[in-house]
Amino acid sequence: MNREELIKKWLDNNLSSEEQKAFEEIEDYNDIIQIDSALKSFKAPEFPTDKNYDSLKSRLKFNQNKSKQWYKSLLKIAAVLAICFSAYYYTTTLDTKINTQIAQNANVNLPDASTVHLNAKTTVIFNKKKWNDTREVKLDGEAFFKVAKGQKFDVITTNGTVTVLGTQFNVKQRRDYFEVTCFEGLVAVKHDEEKAELSPGNTLKIIDGKQFTIEKELTTQPSWLRGESSFTSTPLKYVISELENQYDMTFIAEDIDTSRLFTGSFTHKNLDLALKSITIPLNLNYIKSGNSIVLKRE
Template identity: 55%
Template sequence: MMKREELISKWLDNNLNDQELQAFKNLEDYDDLVKLHTNLQAFKADEYDTSAALETVLSKIKSKKAQPKTHWIKPFMRVAAILAVCFSLYYYTTTLDTTITTTVAQKTTIELPDASSVSLNAKSLLAFNKNHWKKEREVELEGEAFFKVAKGSSFNVITKSGTVTVYGTQFNVKQRDNYFEVICYEGLVGVTYNSIETKLNPGDSFLIIDGKTIAKEKENRSTPSWLNNESTFKSMPYKTVIAEFERQYNVDITLLGIDSTQLFTGNFTHDNLDVALKSITLPLHVTYSKTNNTITLRGE
């Protein structure tokens, strides 16, 4: 006579003949096997492993036989399982962040739950939790963004370099590799860096490059230049200009015989590659050559 395990295995494979099917139905735990198999099907993965399913069924049956008959456990466990699933779904949906990313040469504008707007520059990320906004008024930023805060609203902008506290204002935050800058255009913001908060009034800037504080003149613009598809620099290390150029044009730039720490003052457009290249090379008497998406800059 065919062994019990073989009958179950052939049953799972839908490979029983009439005689074997009758033998399978005569098994003492036939009803439990059918119920277990039905439950497993509800959670079946895209690729169903018959051997693994058999092992699961057998282990559950063996465990069932080894336990005393406590009929109240099954209903209790079912309720507990349902509650666990419901709680998990609730927790997942309420803690899920809204994340917006931009790629190279892309910009976008986002509205926060309090009606504040955020303009996101190229190759940046903004994340916040819409469901927990009233309790946890925070946004996470990687890259650069301009915030136009709704009247009466306040929240924190969390970056890897520091935290910007909003008191109802317009301001720009730029956090890149070894570069952290906050410019206040309207109202008041607080910048916390190394556990020390600095308050910024309109026109004030907070700038850290390579861990060093850099003093800047008052900002005269009403909004950052990148909103108008132009990047502007005043006495900035050339390497920061090159990094921004690469983000706006999806190119790789190699410097040959050029000091990347020398200071650059000027601007470049985001709309015309050749014009932009001339803007960042002519002031420094630098020549360039292009091969597909690779640009080589050479010093004289």
């Protein structure tokens, strides 16, 4: 059954279970549902109909029956125009929002063939309808971008904005941690009033509001695409936070100094190995208790 037939049967509340599943798998399913919800909740704007009608009545020499018919027709036209305007406005301003959960990655194709690879616990938002005018992605979390050449491309986060034309780069924004690494092309980063340009292999970090020296990155892609998280002189609290993003566990670190700096990496595929990779270099122990892990000093 084609897309139009599925939509028609859905509007008639006449989908079988198999047809419902097929309907939910069509490309613009989410857009259709959101538009339907918006129209159901739509309320036509109020306007002084009596006053407008009196004005028309005093100017036009219609008989009473024709005046009533015109008045009703006017209301119908106004309601239809209002609904059409609402539907048009809603569809042209509709954003696409994509989330990943704990230990989940995802690949997203943008309207211009640019791609975004999302790390765990990440959200991206963009607008397909406005893409030809503004290439703009809002990011909360971590993502690796491969941007098709073209006009300016912006990645907007709460900690700063990354601007490019066509390149490959990684952006990580979690709480008070902001990190941008350029792998290809040229990347411009704006944080508050500060601006910096990154060439391939360079990284900019801003942790707890403090900007760190740009470092040299020798790889061609971020380590998390290979299934591990890597850190250089990073406070332990952010390493723990990333562990929680990759493993469905809660970490308790009340008895240790989480401001200590950690340099190293941990795998996303083996919790025990990941814990040893972090605790051994820092002379720490850990105890598992259900879905919690308590970090302790030796």
